[in-house]
Every structure is written in C-alpha cells, then in structure tokens.
Amino acid sequence: MTEILAPAVSEGGVLSAERVVEHPAWPVLKAAVEELRVWQSEDGAIDLEADGAPASDAVRAVVDRMIGAVEELAPLLPHNAAYHQALVADLRKWADQGFGVPDFLDSLLAFQPAEARVDGLQHLVLFPMYTQNGNPDRNFEAVVLRMVWPEWLSELERTRYDNPLFLGITFEDFTAGYDTNSAVLFPETIAVREAPERFTWGGIFCDREAARFRAVSEAAVDVLGIDLPEDIKALLDDQQRCQEAFVLWDMVHDRTHSHGDLPFDPFMIKQRQPFWMYGLEELRCDLTAFKEAVKLEAEGFAQARDVQYAVIFDRMFRFPVTGDRVRNYDGLGGQLLFAYLHRHDVVRWTDNTLHIDWDRAPQVTNQLCGEIEKLYRDGIDRPKLVHWFKAYELVSDYLAPHPGSTWAKGPEALDLSLPPRKLVDDVLPDEFPLSMFYEALAKKLRNVIASTKGMTADSDVHAAAAA
Template sequence: MKNLSQTPVVADKAAAEIAGHPAWIRLKAAVEELRPFQAKDGSIDLNSRGATTRDEADALLATVVDATRELAPLFPHDAAYLDAVIADLGRWADSGYAVPDFLDSLLAFQPAGQREDGLGHLVVFPMYTQNGNPDRNLEAVLLNVVWPDWLAELERTRFDNPMFVPITFSDFTAGYDTNSAVLFPETVAVRKAPERFTWGGIFCDREAARFRAVSTAAVDTLGLEIPADAATLLEDQELAQQTFVLWDLVHDRTHSHGDLPFDPFMIKQRSPFWMYGLEELRCDLTAFKAAVELEAEGPETASGRMGRNVQYAILFDRMFRFPVSGGRVRNYDGLGGQLLFAYLHKHDALRWTDNRLRIDWKRAATVTTDLCTEIETLYRDGIDRPKTAHWLAAYQLVSRYLTPHPASTWAKGADALPFAEYNDSKSLNKALCDAVLPDEFPLSMFFEALSKKLSGVIASTSGITGTTDLGAAA
C-alpha cells in the first residue's frame, strides 16, 4: 500500500477549459486581492488605517463583475443566478461596502433542480467556508455536479433527498484551500435567512481524496490486512468519489428521518457536544446499514457493488481520520469515531495486539449495525424523556464505551449536576452545558499514538482535491 498511485479523474472538458479561462483567472485574482480588506462580517471599512481606498475597492469589484459577466454565457442554466450576483455585487458597492447582502442571488441559485452529471456552475458569494475560513469573505468556486444514473435511480426509488447536490471542484479561491468540503446556503451573507433552504452541496472529490490519503497511511501504520476490494477502493479516486456520493446521500437524508432527529448544524452548542456526535454517528451508521442491504442484492447492479465500498469508507474514515482530526474542544465528529472504534473493540470485532490492528471482517458489519441499534433505541426512548434526562441517558451510553475525563462532573451522575439550582429550563440547560469539559472524552492511548503518526498526512490534506497527487501530499 505504500506506493499508492492515484487513478486520475478526467475532469469535464468544459470545466477544465473554464478553469484556465482568462476571465476566471482575473476573477480569482481580484477576489484574492480584495480579501485582506474585508472584516469578519464581510464588510470593508474604507476609513480605517491600512484599508483599501474607495477607488481601489471599486476597481477590484468591477473586475469581479466584468469577469462574472464574461463567464456567464458559459453557464446558461445559471443565467438568472449570475444576473442576480452581478446586481448584488453592485448593491454592495453602492452601500459603501457595508455588510454584504446576497439574499437575492442566493434565492436564484437552485442547483438541486439541475442535478445533471457533469453540469458545471460558477458560484460567487460572500460566505464563510465550514471547517475552512470562519469569515464571510467573497469567494468564487468552479464546480461540477456528480449525478450518475444509478445514483439518480436510488434517490428516486429508495433514498429520496431532493436537496442533496454532490459536487467536485474545478477551481476555487482561498476559502476553499482549506479543509472545507461543503457548499451550504447557510454560510452566505444575507439580510435575513430564507424561510427554508432548498439545497446543500458536498464536495465528494475532496472527501474521497482525504479518505484515501489518511486511510492508506493508517493501514500502513497499523499493519492492518484489508480485503482486496478495500485496497482497490483506496487506490481508485473515481471509485472513492462514487462511494462518498452514496454515503452522503443516505447520511444527509437521515437527519430528517427516524425517531427524534434534530438539526446537526446548531453549532452554537445549545446541547452538550456528545448529542451532536451521536446524531452524526447515527446518520453514518444508518448509511452503513443501508449499504449492507445494498450489498446483499449482489454485484449485478452498481448500487449492489457500491454497498461494500460504503461500509469500508465509513469504518475507515470514522475510525482512522475523525478521532485524530481537528482540535479536542467539543470535537463531536471525533467523539463518534472514538465510540465506533471502542464499540467494535469491546465486542471483539477488532483487536490491537503486537502493535498490529486486526479487524474481523465477518463480524464487523454485524457489530457496527448493533451500535446503530443502540443509538436508535436511545432516540426512541428519548421521545418520552425531558431534554435534560435525554442528555444524561446519552452520556451514559457513550461512557459505557469511552472513559470520561477524570475531572468530569457529568461522570459523577445526576447528583453532581446543578438540576436543583435553576427554576427555568433555559438557565438549567446553559448550566448543564457549562459543566461539560472541553474534552469530556479524551483520546485513548491507542488514538494518542495514532494521532502523532498521522498528523503529517492529515495536515497535508488541507485543500486536497480529486486531482491532487497523493504521493506528493503525503
């Protein structure tokens, strides 16, 4: 596995040509030059020391507008959106570069209604990039939709998800030269949030490339023997992209299905972070169960062949990348990965002995599905519980398999928590969240060691795409 060679992905010819188009190059350069002058909210203070002048800002924005107008005929399906973008850019300039408002263009952009394999989009918005740049800078992205026939049929017949838009990068500005792998309307600067969001984009090429790089390094580091089809998945970028599209399709829809689902993007942490970790893991394990069912249908269909790959992807990404990526403050995705590993370990579906990891591939699917059942039972029972009791029950589930921090108040049980000190639920909920340690469930010794060994390859995946040379990235 150490001499990994990437199977190249042939980009859509039109998209590749547009990435080299002089107008795109001018647009990208102007956005990058404008970026340092924007505040966190996207505004530009023309009166502060070191700021750009009004004439300089106007010249840069005029370049963005002119380049967008020149590129627009290459995207006739986005004509209304790009007209709205140009109008919103003009209003931003007319406001003196106050906090930008791109609600009109956001409402005009409807990629979920245009899911056609290979269809390209030019996206220009002031926005933050989740897991990337936290500021609402102006960003520009060239992307392609991924919508093969077999996936369209699954979405139509089994996994309805009309808002899901899988995409790949052609080129991007600095906000996406990061770990961000999503394009979400929630991140765009607007005067008011729309009544509802109608689409969400996920960059399957970045997810797949990152998965391949980190999983390959983990397999080598841990001395893990993997089946031949798992090795093929790690070697083939196109196959990995298709795998992530199916995984994401089922994961994304699960947030609104089942007992007691909730919005996982309430990132202000109105609940203890393990609630978000369990929700994300529930969605992944639901996708895992669906993949087991697809695999059982046999290799005669594309979806049947992809079922096994989705299982590998969820196990490897969840266990090897999630726990050791990002910081340790309220890292709910990391928590879910730790929980999956510990559950498999305690149910003897994997072993770490003699400095080698061994997975019982025959039992792994059954045990992983059992964990999904435990989480589903927690959710179903939660319907009849008050919120704080549900939080405590969820904590007890996690702490059956993960050891809490020795100084944890939550680990001491309900008697140690301030239930009797507050009369109103809002204050009580805040106090209970405040009692959570930043790293309530620290990494085990296994993951502490793995984190040090994989830190370099994980850092190298920032900004990765489907055409990145993984050998160079590692």
C-alpha cells in the same frame, strides 16, 4: 472579449461546454477575489476609514473586475443565467452602498442548482461566505464545481432515498477559503440580510472527501500493519470508485437527519446541547448509511460495499485524530465506533498490529446503530436532561470520561435548579479524551492529516500518505 463556445448537449443528455477554469476570465475573477478579501472584516464589510484602508475607488475597481469576469463567464453556464444576473446586481448594490456588511440574499435565492441535477454540469459560484472547517469570516469566495449525479445515484434518490436538496459535487478550482479542510457548500454560510424561509440545496465535495480518505487510510494501514483484503486495496487505489462511495454515503447521511424516531430539530442548530449529542447524531446518520449499504450490497450495488469500508475507515482512523479536542463531536463519534468494535472483538490491537474481523464488522456496526436508535426512540418519552444523561451513559460505557468531569459524577454533582442549557457549561471542552491508542496514532498520522488541507482529486494522495 474572447469568443465563447456555445454549450451543447451530448448523446447522453449531459450538458457539455468549455471548461470555465480554462477561460481567460476565470484567473481574472480569482485574482480579483483574492485581492478584495484581504480588505474585508469578519462580517464581510470593508472599513474605508480604518488605518491602511484602501480608497473607495480602488475597491470599486476590483469589484468592477469581478463583475466583468462574471459577465464573460456567464455564457458558458446558461443554466446559471438568473443567478449570475442577480449576482452582478448584488455586487453593484454592495459597491453603491459603500461596501458595508454584504447582503447577497437576492442572488442566493436565484441560485437553484438542485433543480437540474445533471452529471458533469458546471457551476460558477461567487458569494461572501464563511467556509465550514475553513475560513470563519464572510469573505468573498469563488468556486467552479461540477455536479456528480450518475444515473444509478439518481435512481436510488428517486425510488428509495428521497433527498431533493442534496448535491454531490467536485471541485474544478477555488479561492483561498477552500484551500482548507472545508468540503461543503451550504447556503446558510452566505451573508444575507435575513435567512430565507427554507434552504433549497446543500452540496458536499465528494472528491475532497475521497482523496482525504485515501491518503489517511493508506497511512493508517501502514502504521497499524492492517492486513487488507484485495478489494479494499483496490478501493484505496481508485479515486473515482471512492468518490462514488462518498456521494452515496453523503446522500443517505444527509437525509437521515430528518428520518427516524427523532427529537425536534434533529440538526440541533438552534439548541444548546452537550457536544456528545451532536456526536451521536452524526454517528447515527453515518451508521444508517452503513446499514443501508449492507442492504444495497445484497441487492448487487457495487458502491455499497465500498461505503461500508469508507464509513469504518474514515470514522476510525481520520475523524478521531483530526482537528483540535475542543467539543470535537465528529472525533467523539469515531472514538465510540472504534471502542464499540473493540469491545465486541471486531478489532484487536495485538502485537502492534490492528486485526479486523471483516466478516463480523457489518453485524456489530449495525448493532451500534441499533443502540443509538433505541436511545432516540426512548428519548421521546424523557425530559431533555434525562435524555442527555442517558446519552452520556451510552458513550461513557465505551469511552472513559475525563477524571475531572462533573457530568461523570452523575446528576447529584450538577445544580439541577438551572435550566439544561446552563448545565452545558459544566461539560469539559474534551469530556472524553483520546485513549492511549489514539494518542499514539495521532502522532503517527499528524503529518498526513496536515497534508490533506486543500486536497482534491488531482492531489498526490500517495505522496500525502507517505508524509
């Protein structure tokens, strides 16, 4: 076994140690995970009776390699000791019980990264899980990540934006489920026998978000002929600066889901609602982060100005043209922001060039945030269906509904004897299609959007932008 260097604490109080991904056991673990996952079904089980299925001994040998690699890597990560012990126990239990539907609740409960948010701290994560915007099946995934928790962010979280479960994180390396568009690590994606009473952490990969933002924004600026201020040019050329903008944006966005004049269950996980309701909720959280960034900029936080640029550019240029058009609520939010700014002359498409009034953008963007907040506040006194229609009116005032839409014809076109959740069936998959502007932009950015799959801080952003 390779000799393992003991971790040490630097003068700044940050745990420093040998990089997990440079240890010989990491490629062993990664290869074993990739070998195992091709045998797994959608629910994570392995059907040993299926045609072409591997022998039980062959599967156990791969699991044993995974266990051995975890045990070799564990001394590098003493803060994960309880989790790695539980992980090994869950892997052995899964094998002993015949490789059925995985249950990794014990190791999930033992993994508590939010208890020690230390900038630069490494974690080795291995779970059967699906990856949001990536692989929908609960295959095993192995990820090495680092915490992003600089002192200025820690202070803001402690004094103004309390969010004890939030993790800013970056990739060190990952298995195939993350060689995708997924930029989150959420506990609810993990295969368990029952959901815990409460989740205690949630991570967002700010390095992937920043790299995608840079690539798509550079391409959009080139296609649209935007005259950028020097400050934004410098931002797009600086991965570290973009990561700091995104980790602040993400922290404020994440907490906003549970702050404000809200309906019950603001995440709307257990509710069936028209997808424009999800779009407005995500946009509300982004615009709240924008509004807070305007305040922070006035107080001298350098990252706050960058957050404003990131929200406007990512929402206007990447979100509307990314993914398919079936209930694309993030895309809808981006379309609404652009249309609102266009209606109020903050953005103008003239002479095949997009002009942006940078001075008025903060005021008008905050104005849209105010309209959504008023919708929520008034909605507390409305029946659910009335609230949905008021939200539809807000969106359709700026975005043209599909000509065949039933909802666009008003309440009289719907069977109101049905419960509201049944009326969601009358919503078209693409209720608010792309405008001619966005149809053209989507074609221009198609290649660069595709190139951002699996992107990290180490990717060639400029080459992607030129794709």
